[in-house]
Amino acid sequence: MAAPPPAAAATEPHSVFVYGTLMAEEVVRVLLGRAPPSSPALLPGHRRFSLRGRVYPAILPAPGYAVSGKVFMGLTNRELHVFDMFEDEEYVKKTVEDTLEKSLTYAYIWGNEGDPDLYGEWDYEEWRKVHLKDYLEMTQEFMDEIGQF
Template identity: 55%
Template sequence: LEQILVERIPDVTAEKNRKLHFLARQHCMRRIRIQKNHRERERERERVRMASSSVTVGSNSQGLHNVFVYGSLLADDVVRVLLKRLPQSCPGTLNNYHRFSIKGRVYPAILPVENKKVTGKVLLGITVPELNILDAFEDVEYERSTVGVSLMDSSEKLQAYTYVWVDSNDPDLYGDWDFEEWRRVHMNDFIKMTMGFMEELELPESKTRVATYESFFEQSGDN
């Protein structure tokens, strides 16, 4: 019996060592998988952060800009006429601003007003030449400003350009402006006016957008 026990002790010890080695290897592999998953999650977070950073600023290193629009530029057809394309966009809200109607104009104005908000959308990836076109289109009536826009489909808040009415004491501003009414009543003529503006913009001595607007709507009798 003693001889049998002596012979079995090495077998038991070897089996125990094999189990310990197996468990150690399993533990090591588990740690490797955890570290790998951690690295992948970190890389994914970095990709998301980098993607977000190009959206959450008014401009980036590639010279692309975000522009919050709230009036006639909510209409895709108007944007297509101006930029020859339809940029990606996301819905957003500009807090502590109000969107006014303007006497003698079919488009709106916005000004800072506490506890008010303006719904619209952010045009993403606007190039410098496209921004210059938008500047010319908004003309002297508006000033391009940097604002914080709250995105409707997330908790994100981004910096973007928008066009604010220059004359904060303008007596021609009143009430609210309604996009759906504008689209139903004025959009078709406004698109024609915008086409005329783009044709003028290519001329050596082009008319301003305000002059183009006034001459067009005087002729159409829709001012």
């Protein structure tokens, strides 16, 4: 794997590849108070899955697949910490390389490769139509709970 980005030393700014609910700038605005600059991105060697009983997806390494998403750039240490808390312990933050920007960035990879709840392909547009409103409310509740840290 390529060397970790300078962000690994906790220096700003950071970049994060997102592929699920965080592709919705409305969600990111609730979390960070802004929508950082972003660009389309493609993460090779990974596959996006739905998770039974959950409205958010997971990605896992999978040769021959690629996950489309976006990279948020220019995140502060505080903003990266908010993403870390939001993604919770089920995800592992790893350094990856997206093929569109040709840059090293962080991504949150599902921590349980053998999870029996993984299935099929997660659909972003369907999620927006069906779950965005409730997800925004849940995200605001999350921010209210963590307050200023």
